[in-house]
Amino acid sequence: MAGSLTSRTLARPSFESAFEPPAFLAAMLAFEAALAESQAEEGLIPSAAAAAIVQTCASVTFDLESLVAEAKRNGTLVVPFVRTLRAAVAKANAEAAAHVHHGSTTQDVLDTAMVLCIRPCLEETDRTLDATVRMLAHHASQHRASPMLGRTLMQPAVAMSAGVKVARWAAALAADRERLAEAQGTALAVSWGGAIGTQQGLGERGIAARKRLARRLGLEDSLSWHVHRNAWIDLLHRAGMVVLTAGKIALDLSLLSQPEVAEMREAPPQEGVGGSSAMPHKRNAVGCMHALAAATRMPGLLSTLHAAALPEHERSLGRWQAELVVVPEIVAALGSSLDFLDIISASLVIDAGRMKENLNAYGAPGTTQPGDEATMDELLGELSPYLT
Amino acid sequence: MAGSLTSRTLARPSFESAFEPPAFLAAMLAFEAALAESQAEEGLIPSAAAAAIVQTCASVTFDLESLVAEAKRNGTLVVPFVRTLRAAVAKANAEAAAHVHHGSTTQDVLDTAMVLCIRPCLEETDRTLDATVRMLAHHASQHRASPMLGRTLMQPAVAMSAGVKVARWAAALAADRERLAEAQGTALAVSWGGAIGTQQGLGERGIAARKRLARRLGLEDSLSWHVHRNAWIDLLHRAGMVVLTAGKIALDLSLLSQPEVAEMREAPPQEGVGGSSAMPHKRNAVGCMHALAAATRMPGLLSTLHAAALPEHERSLGRWQAELVVVPEIVAALGSSLDFLDIISASLVIDAGRMKENLNAYGAPGTTQPGDEATMDELLGELSPYLT
């Protein structure tokens, strides 16, 4: 088992496995198979070769340790991957081997595989956000008339409705969800252009094959994005914004969960969760912890993504390769945030009585009536698609 | 004169002055004046008070040193700003003074002022990008048949057209321009909600006043964004992506300008520019330097923006305040990138002869024909709006 033990303890299993060898190799093979078929359809390689390649992609296996070691030595996973695949194809059809990976380069395979591997994670993100926003909107609606202390600069400000606070969380997540969906529309694109992104001189048929490849993989078509990657960066940044919003909610919740405040909390979905190794009486806010750890990491993770966006010429030596580590890490942090959202969807506790007590105790005289019905209405209007 | 001397030597004057006291105070006053008018129209404050406030906003002056010192002591610029404004209004109309800044908080004024100050910078960015893309598209079109070495991982790969390379730069900037315009559509929004973003109990008329305020300032209307700022962050991120694209172009250009390569270069628009303090014979690539320095800064600047996105409760103690420094810095880096784009728009030199020589000298046998007409056509198609 590879990967640091400690980082695994923060991971969302489905997001972790999305980039592990089985899933990632499957995505690489999906690329090679669909490429062969697409090129055959355009007459760029023989149909028989494509058939052999497709068949082999469904059955080939890799010796992982040697694959990784060779990848390291070569500075690219794709060299030993293609070598193995070619050898396997050759056993079925000697001639077909030469047509494996035709006109392709490392980044084509790896960028497309990244896209294929991130896609189900983003779909899961969308579903989780939908469910969380619904539940938060429901809470907001229920607590639209529960007064609580609004707090600014870590001090009491004026009264607000608990519903406003929760509705803002919901609206922020809903906006993140929309932005993320929008970015996927262009950024979940195929990468195929060969050495320098010009389809290796295959001309119009090369471009037609690329369009076919995109359709086969269910991805957007795109001009080469080996070195101009801002659509992709925009997508990952928007995933990062989900993590920041979840972090903000977790921060609020962790402050509200202090026993001196005790206005809201995540309730562990299960007996015995959140225990402390030193203090058996203690219940830790495990969900908040995951969300805050992810949010703490996100600025640095995105900054690496941005630093990697200075590639030289037609493909980079070292910059792009940093993405090979950081993209799965960004997704991992997103997964931790979803774990938090799952927990609060299932278990957010709002103590209206305590909120009222605190408001009376700490609110400035004459500031204990929220008076935010209009704001509440606006927010619930915004959230109406989630309130059905 | 404030600000570090060395940072000033990297600044684009129009972008620097956009956040300097005169412009920023003008934006704050524009907010207060428009707020008073909007509130008067909704009957929230007397019309006479609004008139006095508007009039005073047009004439009030500030003792900058004392304003800054008081802002520092109070932890907010708005306290001494409003105090001075109130005192000035009181001279004209004693009763009106109480209606200054009605229902507003620090962040309302400062966030709206930031938006107002960044707006002309983004307009200038849009014009500069338009001009640069046009010029690059023109170069691309002219050099569509000029073969050059494609380079990957810092080594010769296969032949490409110089036109493809330049068209990609252009297309990347054009896409950045579109993304930036799109983000402005939602993010250049008014901020007004009072202490905790709920219009201080002014109800429907408060919301109506906010919509009027937005229209008066030519900004989008928005629910309170004191602590849920992802639309704003998305906009600044997209500005940052322009800086990264400019940096990538500058990096390519700096590599191509090495005398051993000598295929392209920025030509200083003026005699004597780019001199060295140690070596009179030397011509430095001043534009590239500005773009690369800005791109070197951008990951860190954005990471601060992201780190600031974890505010507590209804307004933050310390997080948001980091934006007060970093937003002008992000804009400053963008300005340096535009300076670079201006230079290459005016002076990009492409040496087709030398490109051919290098291709012959360093290209692998049999790889000296680009064969990228189809890619070129696709790119020019994408750029067609700029090729008129």
Next chain:
Amino acid sequence: MAGSLTSRTLARPSFESAFEPPAFLAAMLAFEAALAESQAEEGLIPSAAAAAIVQTCASVTFDLESLVAEAKRNGTLVVPFVRTLRAAVAKANAEAAAHVHHGSTTQDVLDTAMVLCIRPCLEETDRTLDATVRMLAHHASQHRASPMLGRTLMQPAVAMSAGVKVARWAAALAADRERLAEAQGTALAVSWGGAIGTQQGLGERGIAARKRLARRLGLEDSLSWHVHRNAWIDLLHRAGMVVLTAGKIALDLSLLSQPEVAEMREAPPQEGVGGSSAMPHKRNAVGCMHALAAATRMPGLLSTLHAAALPEHERSLGRWQAELVVVPEIVAALGSSLDFLDIISASLVIDAGRMKENLNAYGAPGTTQPGDEATMDELLGELSPYLT
């Protein structure tokens, strides 16, 4: 007045002015004067020339606007600076002009000037840390037997002494102070090596002149650090760690200042400080705000410093130039942190009664006795130099 208005409202005046034109130009002139003298002493330039240069450095003035504009156009401040200085020297002694800036390059002047400008800031930092540690150690000693809730993962843990908490803050600052002093011992070094850091062929006498230059400026001698800057980065990083420690203290204090907790707080040194523009009844924790804003910025600022540490060849195009902005910003953030330390040195309030109440109310049964005398003794032992 240049520099964004909002960033000025966060600045410590002495640290801000350290990098403003008067101070920075003075440092550049100090370099040029001391260089001339040192070179004359080694016979590298005529003594009369050195005398003329020294004299002119004491009187020359610059047209700032044109200096900045020329710096921008040339990509270096040093070209117009030296041109102006040479012209001024020429008026006094035509022959001497040729000996100005002899054997020097942009980075020599600017790096040395940076060092000269940061030095008084670090001295002020040392004094502030010393005073703060003393005051905190004194508080710790006084409250060694005041029980309070220890808190972990934002929940009550077990009892501790307030003295332990405060002594830890003090010990952390004391350790930062030592680390900072240690790094200054090597990093406050002269930079002089000419175009590529090899003393421009001046040989042994060049090296001897560099040593003299260092002594004259009160700096460490050093081999060229144009592109190998880790001693300098180490120093700035250690300055950054002071900011992080101050941020941690401010975070604790902001949590303890919540009225629901109310165990410690910064007391504004002056009536009327910390007011809110929306809520006159409110007292904001201005010091904490400054420290937290600085700490929020620090990871991004240091990451830019690290990103700049990949220079090409003998001097960088764009990387190093990013330091010209980020070093003054790092110092500015340090200044904000010192402002916070000054405030708590003057006004930290510890409410032992409330701490006891909270401990009784929220501590787990049987965990209300600190039992940390041994830890307290260890910490006070560590702090003994500050307890005299």
Next chain:
Amino acid sequence: MAGSLTSRTLARPSFESAFEPPAFLAAMLAFEAALAESQAEEGLIPSAAAAAIVQTCASVTFDLESLVAEAKRNGTLVVPFVRTLRAAVAKANAEAAAHVHHGSTTQDVLDTAMVLCIRPCLEETDRTLDATVRMLAHHASQHRASPMLGRTLMQPAVAMSAGVKVARWAAALAADRERLAEAQGTALAVSWGGAIGTQQGLGERGIAARKRLARRLGLEDSLSWHVHRNAWIDLLHRAGMVVLTAGKIALDLSLLSQPEVAEMREAPPQEGVGGSSAMPHKRNAVGCMHALAAATRMPGLLSTLHAAALPEHERSLGRWQAELVVVPEIVAALGSSLDFLDIISASLVIDAGRMKENLNAYGAPGTTQPGDEATMDELLGELSPYLT
């Protein structure tokens, strides 16, 4: 196999396995065993219990999948780890089970385990740096009279010796090595203090046990560093500086390896390494790629470390937990840099003939003699310990 496939292709196997479950669990067990022994020696737990714990630590096994799942659910690895260990101890000695992990908290075990796991990596770093500096110093000495173009701002400057360039690389690595060794002297420390770092009321004997624990593990003794972690951060930062220096060398080398320049290169230690998946004729600079990818990541990694340095109260909710991911990542990037250093130690090729040609072709008239003997002597003096 866990961990993203792509990140594994960049990892140094010995550094990767250092934080994988077998090594990390072994370190955790080493902590628990040594803790039991140390506490028994101080009479804090019965000797028989300690013996049973030590014995069990040598033989206990964990169901990894369930350990990780429980760790995730509990927000800490230590809860299920201790539960399993206790159950195993109980089988041998029912009474001893209660003494497992006595007076300890999650951070005690995990921080100490991190230190134990990083230690061999730092030892390997030290050996690699020593070997690399020796080899580079040897090259420098051999090429002390080989003239080459010095280059600044990506353009030819004046002549220098190849020896100066290489000696600077060596001196920078040697200085990094010293700084790293120095930081280890204080930062490789035991962490043991219980829930809030005060030895859980065990008093003087608790402190004595901590000192014994440190000695047993071969670590430094230290006051609790749960929340004041700057010594540790300083160490990791210095590891990061090695990565930056290696990145700078790799950047230079990648520029010098361009065929148009062709002055130096890494020679693949083995036939067939560095192949391209698109272009069989191509040899990629695999070592440089690893070093540059690591250097691209480092600013973001360190910024996460710095962001994590704002813990609340006595132990943090979410900040510190970010270290659980980022510390192994920092070490992983360091490993990639060492792989590069290994490659250049074995295979750096310097082409003195080509350097001379380029100097003649591109050097300014009259600048083709290095004249840097004095600098060369200084550098070799600095490197003398490595030249034996």
